[in-house]
Structure formats: structure tokens, C-alpha cells
Amino acid sequence: MSTTKLESIKDAALTAIKAAPSSKELYDLKVQYLGKSGSLTEIMKEMASLPKEEKPLFGKKVNEVKALLEQAYTEAEEALKKKEISSKMAAEEIDMTLPAMSRFKGTQHPVHIVTEEIFTVMARLGYSIRTGPLIEKDYYNFEALNIPADHPARDMQDTFYIDKSHVLRTHTSPIQIHSLETEKLPLRVIGTGPVFRSDSDISHLPNFHQIEALCVDEKVSMADLKGTISFFVREFFGPGLKTRFRPSFFPFTEPSAEVDCSCPICKGKGCSLCKQSGWIEIGGCGLVNPKVFQAAKIEYPKWQGFAFGFGIERMAIIKYGIEDIRLFPENDVRFLRQFVK
Known part of the structure; x- marks a missing residue:
């Protein structure tokens, strides 16, 4: 049961991470799945109810899923940052043909x-x-x-x-x-x-x-x-x-x-x-x-x-x-x- 639940968490997390529209929402997903009170942390607590011989294998799978989600998060984060920077630069594009703003140059006393x-x-x-x-x-x-x-x-x-x-x-x-x-x-x-x-x-x-x-x-x-x-x-x-x-x-x-x-x-x-x-x-x-x-x-x-x-x-x-x-x-x-x- 725990293995099936782990696979379900993995699939849901990967889908959500790839679909995250912004860096903020992506970070919220990291907290949801990888945080101290996240889904992976909670499923680790179920190891206590498993037979002794199944615990090492289940712990290994949890670590593999955690590494996979962390890698997916890092890749998504880099992609979103590039996208956000490009959007910001496009919105703040400077028209070099516009006249310069006048500034107060000071004066004599x-x-x-x-x-x-x-x-x-x-x-x-x-x-x-x-x-x-x-x-x-x-x-x-x-x-x-x-x-x-x-x-x-x-x-x-x-x-x-x-x-x-x-x-x-x-x-x-x-x-x-x-x-x-x-x-x-x-x-x-x-x-x-x-x-x-x-x-x-x-x-x-x-x-x-x-x-x-x-x-x-x-x-x-x-x-x-x-x-x-x-x-x-x-x-x-x-x-x-x-x-x-x-x-x-x-x-x-x-x-x-x-x-x-x-x-x-x-x-x-x-x-x-x-x-x-x-x-x-x-x-x-x-x-x-x-x-x-x-x-x-x-x-x-x-x-x-x-x-x-x-x-x-x-x-x-x-x-x-x-x-x-x-x-x-x-x-x-x-x-x-x-x-x-």
C-alpha cells in the first residue's frame, strides 16, 4: 500500500511541477511535497508499520523519488526564471529614440x-x-x-x-x-x-x-x-x-x-x-x-x-x-x- 501511495505522490508531484506557471507556485509545490510537513515526509512515517525486511527497500524508493522531484524542481525553477526575466525585459524595453528626461542641474546661490x-x-x-x-x-x-x-x-x-x-x-x-x-x-x-x-x-x-x-x-x-x-x-x-x-x-x-x-x-x-x-x-x-x-x-x-x-x-x-x-x-x-x- 505504501509503495502504491509513493508512486501516486511521485506522479502527481512531477505533473504539478512541470505545469507550475510561476516561481512562487513552484516553491509552494516544493513545500507541499518536499517540505518538513510535506507528502514525502509523511509517507516516511508509514515505515514504522512495514515488516522489517521491507523497510530498506521502501526507504530506498522514497529517497529515489525525493531525488527525482528535487531534480525536476531545479529544472523547472531555471526554466521559469529565464521565462520571467525575458518577460520583464520585454515589458521594460527602452525606446532609445525617445527624448531624454530633463533633470534639475542645480543653480548658483x-x-x-x-x-x-x-x-x-x-x-x-x-x-x-x-x-x-x-x-x-x-x-x-x-x-x-x-x-x-x-x-x-x-x-x-x-x-x-x-x-x-x-x-x-x-x-x-x-x-x-x-x-x-x-x-x-x-x-x-x-x-x-x-x-x-x-x-x-x-x-x-x-x-x-x-x-x-x-x-x-x-x-x-x-x-x-x-x-x-x-x-x-x-x-x-x-x-x-x-x-x-x-x-x-x-x-x-x-x-x-x-x-x-x-x-x-x-x-x-x-x-x-x-x-x-x-x-x-x-x-x-x-x-x-x-x-x-x-x-x-x-x-x-x-x-x-x-x-x-x-x-x-x-x-x-x-x-x-x-x-x-x-x-x-x-x-x-x-x-x-x-x-x-
């Missing part, structure tokens, strides 16, 4: 874009670029700019001190002193780079970028300064924009002024960016203070000059209508994708 645009405008007026150390001596960051230790203007700078005589520069104005000390006059230079202040909110960063222009010649007046800034505003923000100058105070310029331009977004009509005033503050300016020339050992009034400076992030905010300065250092791709040149 808006701070870099704005910096380059400012350089381009100022280069047309004869200005060249200068940089300076990020860790600056207290002398160059403050004293040479007419900001001694007891000067109230020190309170205007939220300074990161390295030690008693060195700071992370709080502005790009020290580049003026380095240029006055080392270069021949007359000169027109732009100092640029990162600056650092202990301040952070929706309109301030502890690390931001400035650009500062310095012009020194034998005859320089406030009219030259106003004309230069007015030209820059029109070239950078667009034609038709107006500028205005409000009296202010900076230790290193005298007289000093804050510079406003008509809002580039609403063209002076009033919007949320300019707080409905039609005007936006863009920076500070003034004629170089004689005490700055004195510190740099420049003969005054033979040589005169003017300087003005802007925050680069602020210029980008005004140009593009950005509402939060903290977006610049985050490098969120969703933000940066808006500035593809």
Missing part, C-alpha cells in the same frame, strides 16, 4: 548671483574687488575707523571676540583701511565677503555678506557719491527707480546718510515689502571721515573720498521679494530652484 551682478555694475565705473581677513585685528575693525574702545558706536556692533585684540569682523569696512595703507592713490575698490554679528531673527543673521565701495581721489564730493549710488540703483534694480538720502551717523564717514530707493517690487506704489511706504532702505554711505585718512596716513584734504555699503542678502531680499533672511543659509532646494539664471 542667490547671494552669489547678486554679488556677481553688483560686481558687473561697479566694474563699469572702474571699481575692482578686494577681500580681507575674516579674523580681524580690533584696530582695523574699530580704531582705524574712528571707533575707539570708549566710542558709543561699539554698542551698535554685536561682536564675536576671539581675544582682546582680535574679532570676527563685524563689517567689510576694515578692507578700506588695508587698501588705503597698501595701494597707490587714486583708487576705486569694492570690499566684499562674509561678516559676523551676534544677532539672529527674521531680518538678521549671525553670518551674512556685505559689499562696500570706496572711492578716493583729489576732488570727491557728496554729489559724486549720490550720482554713483543713483546709477547703481537703476542698473541693479531696473530703470526708473528713485533714490533718496537721509542724514545719519557712521563714525567712519562725515557727513553720513542712509540710502533708500523706491521699491522695485511695487515701483513706489506701496506693498508689504516696503510696508506700504513705497521706499526701501538699502544701505549707508558718506564722505570718508578725515580721521580715517589720518589713521591710514593719507594727506587730507588733498585726498578726499566717499564710501557706501550694502548687505548682499538684503539686496537679494529687495530684488526678489524674499520675506525671511533665514532662508539663505538653509540651502533648501525648493528655495534655491527659484534662482536659475
